[in-house]
Amino acid sequence: MFQEPDYRENLSLMLSEVLDDIGVNERIVMRRRRGVMLLETTGTISSRLTDENITFFYLGSQSEGTTTIGLESDIDILACMPKVNIIQDWSEWEHGKLNFLMILDENTTPGYCFLQRLRNDVPLPSTVIPDEHYITDRRGRILFKNTVINHFLQGAQQQHGPSIAEQGQPGICDIDIVTAFHCKSWPQSASGWLDRQGIGIWPTQDMRRYATSTGCFVVATGSKVSEYPELEWRISTSMAERFVMFNLNITQIRCYVLLKMILKSFLNPQDEINISSFMCKTVLLHCIENTESQIWKDNNLYTCVTYCLLELHSCVQNDRCSHFIIPENNLMAGQFTAETKHELSKNICDFIQNDRQRLLSIYIDDLGHRLQVKLNRVPHGVYYFPCSLEIYEKIMTSAYINIANYISLQHELILKHLHNKNIRTIKQSVGKLMTFSDNGNRLEHAAFKLLAPFLFTTYGSILASSSIGENNQVSPQALVWLTAGLNSDISSSRLKLASVFYSTGDMEKAEQILRHTEQQYYSYPVLSICSCHKKPPAVTAEFKRLCNEQQSEDCIKYITAFCVRFIQREVNCVPRELQYEMFRSTQDDMIHRHEIEDCWMDWAVVDSLPFLYFLQYKIYRHLQRHRDQQQALCKLIRTINTDENLRHRETALNILGQCMEQENRPQQALKCYMLSLHQRARNNAANFHICKLLSGLLVSQ
Template structure:
């Protein structure tokens, strides 16, 4: 079947060029993969710092690089909870852990298992039901229900769909599915045959199989659609092995998978109903690769490879069977379709195959059909405007940069939340622990260390400074060392913290020098403000083309050199915070507390402000002390202009509150009141503007 007419070769080459133009090429695939691996590593380092016994894994299309802008793929994240230990052999039992024995028998669906509860003190089965999340079966085994996950963390994250939690609008980039899973260190027994299986294409290689076996597996909380015991079954997941396989595809195979997903979205699941999943398409692709010669998968044969995959998919639908690539007894299509749906899908896939190339020309995703017509000289290019490959590259850069920057900001917020109740000695131990990642870690851990460490250095130095300022109104030498070590966290936030410390000790000259230098840095390079305080509903900041060019050249260094994170002071740093900003640490009444959300509002007992408003506010205060009144008024004007014009502010209400206090210092009481009222419009609850209004009105009444 692989000896095809010339038109198929021409069509394949044109199709490959179109996919290259819309970002399905080696460069963009690697960019996406590196981005999400760095995000994953940063998450895991911060979790180890905060003693969170989980490991996060980015999976799916975004981390594989098997997507396009138009496909709008989810960001899939698997949280592996290490407090649980799933075993297949009694030798794997661990003292003191939540041990569960994986049970696969005549009552479990292939690819699924029961989890039998074991004692923590000795390797024996539990005989007593410990809580409502367990049940005894007919064999008197104590089994764990998969609904236990509902009571763990789903309520804090989003809406449950099967084993995953769907989170809409995270960080303004992609919707996401977050799956909780328990780890099993050993390779699933039901997949043992895969390690020896050898297809025509001699793929996967032995090295890939050995690596896959070393990753073990997970169990995730969902039962089969055809199970008699849906609340007791747990699906066996070989996600890490699958990620390894996907990372070893060549670009033609990746393009074939992207096309399958476009076909799925355009023709087979057009109204967002999930009949055939992208995972089924991935599985079909892997089977096709295994059963063909490697030489088949070339750019000039792309259309033929795609047709082969569609034929295989049609066979799966016809036979109601799509065997999991690694666990072949697991039928991914079991219970998936009604007879009517099966007939409709079979007919649609047949039409796609029989109509040859015509359906490709009607795919709207990423303008693929129209782009292909231009390549084939069916229509002149001037009829349609398409984003150029450079524009698409810049758009992908924007999203990958933004997702990484927001992740760093959010992970550091979680570290701060952990620090707030720790003493100085424990915090220093945490700093040393982080430094060990740089000394002993791999390349990704080195990169994550360079991004996270300066923030922790700055906070530790600021905490030391706050302690010494409280004792003798001076900054200790050790505090200055740590504050200096953290100066390059980003363009501005750590520098502004140091300037704030100098301001708090009364050293206005040094504070002014740092502020002047920071302002020069801010406007000498393209800078993007980032605030990751809120876990969701954060829009992507406006990014200039100049920034994107720098981002492309400097890779992830742009996060350090071209990003302005918001400035965060926890209460342990209170003596380093100007008194106008200290009010923000006491923003909430008891009634306000009820209206907080855990992840979104972790920062609400801190003083948090965007970099640029804080820069101009500090300048206003410093110039006031230095009696440089013209410079002081210029700083005030810049603060006002920033609040009015900067669309990227994450804490506009705080900026309005400090502006209001500047207006009070100017005796412009009406404007101060207006600032506080505007602040309340931004955030009606958990806003210290209420206190400022009461204080202002009380002062005015007293003066009368």
């Protein structure tokens, strides 16, 4: 079937060009993978520092780079819980751990297992039911229910869910977190894959060898056709599957992307997810395994897609899509009604018979319109769609913003963990982080370089607050850590250092830092970053262009301005006007706060640029540079009125109101506080400022 007429080769090349234009090429695929793997590593490091000790794995299209802007792929996260040892052989039992034995028998669905609880002192089955998450089966075995998932998910959601994504938010990927336990050994039910050899001699033995070293997971999900859905755990070889996907060539990746576009556009009737993208991936991998490797080239892309669709049609017809690594696991078991099966079969046949016309009508990423232009079906200019440069800029901008937002989120979670800890514990957390610099792999080094400066600055500021409280001086040790964290981004750590100097009365040093920081704002198109709020930032065309020119995620240090965070242990480094933000909530307000998402409300948190101009105002006032003082005040007002990316506008209005009080303009101050309350009615220090202002006015009268 692979000896096709010239038009198929021509159409294949045109399709490849279109997919290249929308970002399905080696450069973008590798950049997508790098960005997502960096998020994965950063989340795991943060989890170590917060004592959650969860290991995160990012799976699916986002981590594989097998997606486009128009496909709007979710982020799939597997959260591997600690202190649980899943074994397949008694020799793998570990003393002191929560050990479970994988059970595969006549009652388990292929690809699934039961988990039998074992004793933690000796390698024997447990005979005690510890809580409601266990049940005794007919053989007297203590089995673990998969409904325990809700108990374990909280930590995973805290690390990823609240601030990185919200279902349905525009411009933000939805996330799907599943809880899993790791098994160090390769699943016995997948042993046949190690020796299976298709026509394509793929995956190679080296790939199989590496894949098996990853072991497997058990995921808290039962089969749809199981008699015991609450007791079954799905056996997952997701790390091996990801590694296999990482070894696809660009034609195979483009084939998979096209299959997903066809699936989304035509095959699933009435927007129902009957055929999943994972089924399409599985079909693709079987096709690659059973064809010669030279088939998978750009000039044969059209034929490869057709071949995969024929295989998919056969799967639907036979109600069977065998898992690529565990073939006994039928991914289509219990998936379709007879009516749905008939509809899907009809849709696939219809597409294959009218494939050229159907391809031209794919709306995702304007693929159909782009293809019509490439084939000279319509002249240039009839359709408008973004050029490849615009798309590349959008993809790279999104990647860097995701990384920056994620660094901000993990810093926030670390601060939440350290909020009430003593100096010794905080020092230990810094020491834990340093191990990733000394002993980590490349990704861990990269994550360390992005995350560490924020923790260094916080530690230095805590030490400075302690020494300021004792003798109004900054200890040399505090300065060492504050200096080590200066390059976190263009502003937040520098502003904290300036605030430290301001708090000790060293106005000259503080002013120098502020002047340099303000100059940085004019050197690059800077984007404000804050994970306290979910709203995606507004991005300029200049910022997108700059992102596309960058070769490394280190660029976020020079083009982003994170919000400035002071926990209460840093109170002596915080200007008095900002300290009120640490006590914004009354008892009544507290019930309107989210335990995880609103943890920052016990701190002083302010956007970088308003804080910069506020500090300038205070310092120039102290230095009696009245003209500079008024200029700083005007800049603060203009920033609050015009910067649409401010995330803590109510705080900026509160410090502006206090500036107005110091200018003896009480009515303007009151207006600022009222505007602040309009931004945030509860958990707002403006309530206190209004009472204080009105009380002062009454006393003066």
